[in-house]
Amino acid sequence: MSSSRTGSSRTSSDGSEVELLKEKHDFDHNAQNPNASPWMGIGPSRQIPKVTLCLSVKFLIKLAGQLFNLLIPSFLQRRIHNDQAKPDKVAPTAFLDGMRGLAAFVVFICHLTYGTFDIAHAWGAVTDPEHQPISVFREYLRLPIVRLLYSGPPMVAIFFVISGYALSYKPLKQMRSQQQDQLMTTMTSSIFRRGLRLFLPCFASTFLVICLAQLNLYKLTEGFSNQMRMIRESHCYTQPTPWLQFTDYLVQLLIFVDVFNWNIFAGSIELDRHLWTIPVEFRCSMALFLTQMMVARMSSRLRLSTLAALLVWGTSWDRWDMCPFWAGMVIAELDIIWTVPKVSELPSVANSPPPAKTRLSSKILYWSTFCVSLFLLSFPDIDAHVTPGYLTLTSLIPVNFTQKHRFWPNIGAAMIVWSSSRLGFWRNKAFCWSPIQYLGKISFPLYLMHGPVIHTLGYMILPRTPEVETPEIMRRFEFEFLKSSIIVVLAVIWSADVFLRAVDTPCVNFARKLEKVFFTG
16 A cells, blocks of 8 residues: 555656656747747646636626616716717707606605605695684695695696697697608507507516515515505515515516506506506507597597597596596697698698797786696695685586596696697796706606605605604604605616616617517518
8 A cells, every 4th residue: 555655656746747847848949939929838728717717807897887887877977978969959849858757756756755744635724624623734835836846646647648748749740741651650659669668667667676675675664664644555565485576576567567457546556556657558548549540530620629529528437547648639739730830831840949929918828827727736635625725626526527636637737738838938948957858858767766765765764753743843853854855866866867778768779679570570
């Protein structure tokens, strides 16, 4: 055994000497031959790891740079790169983007506050006239118009009117110019892409919710959710395992895409209750496209008359969700007539701004309509029948209209979109201001992301409702709530900006590519 070990050691030693001599010979040979490759003598087993390591480092650096750019808000990226490029020419419907952005932000503020504060009652409401004849709702923030800073339901009506306008604008121009082939292409494209545009980003945002749930962020904030004293939203349930969480996610998605159920809140899911408007938007969009095909060959006057009849019919059947879409289509038709009076001029001046000179009487009409629309949009969510200023309006709501708090805001939404399209201050300045346009750009991601951020970060840092509500305690509580809300607002805007570039825009591009595959072969 001793000799065996010695022999083995010797053999190893001899082998090592041979290798050393071979390496020395190669080294001397390379020294004598200056043209020899520096990699000569290095086998593949030594070269590949070094190259692979370099490639891996470069890939990681590139990936880190892309991730860094993704996480930096787009408006800061322009400053970092000193991008002074002039913005593109403002589209004739750009003001709608600004309105949509403001509406989305107000909905976010509504959802941030309505679990802690009573924001449903308007100023002066007397909820118990027998025992308390004097209203306790005397805060200035409850006044008409002022309460639009945080009131969500009227913003939903504005969303739907804007959607009706935006989805009808191009088809109506083609109808008026008798471009039947182009109209068919537009309609098939809109119908094909609408579901992908609405649902794909929602699939991503709700998948993010279940990931956050599996990280126990929803479980961590469950206690805060349960102590809400006003509106208590559904809080995503954390399943024991990722697989159970994923299967529950799939079940909820099936509920979410049930587009055949026309109940008002059909499609509402526990993962994010705020998304109940998305199935509604899809169903009403499909009905709007059907309406457009029906009236495509009518004259403008007959088309408007038909839409007016549909509005009356829809209201009588309690379709508050469909009526704003039809109203948006009416406004789009009127806007095209107003900006482009002659059919023959449509192809060349479709993007021309509204007439520069407007008669004083018309300006008074438009501004009056705008102000009245703000008052109607301020209609209280509850107890309007005991709220000063809205008693008569409440009595005028049709008896069969179940969502009574949506009747007048629907009308107000149509009025504000119409009057804004006529007033240059709102159409060309206020709603086209860069910060407002930025909100419009991120409006859909903001709508999708504010729920997850509120239910995780928001519930972690927002103060709990005090058990004893003295004036001093409430003032301190409201100040703490305001400070925490600023952080939540910044987090929502940042997450919406990232979601826009990481998910929303790729979804739009994917829908376009898929359309080309299906329609061009």
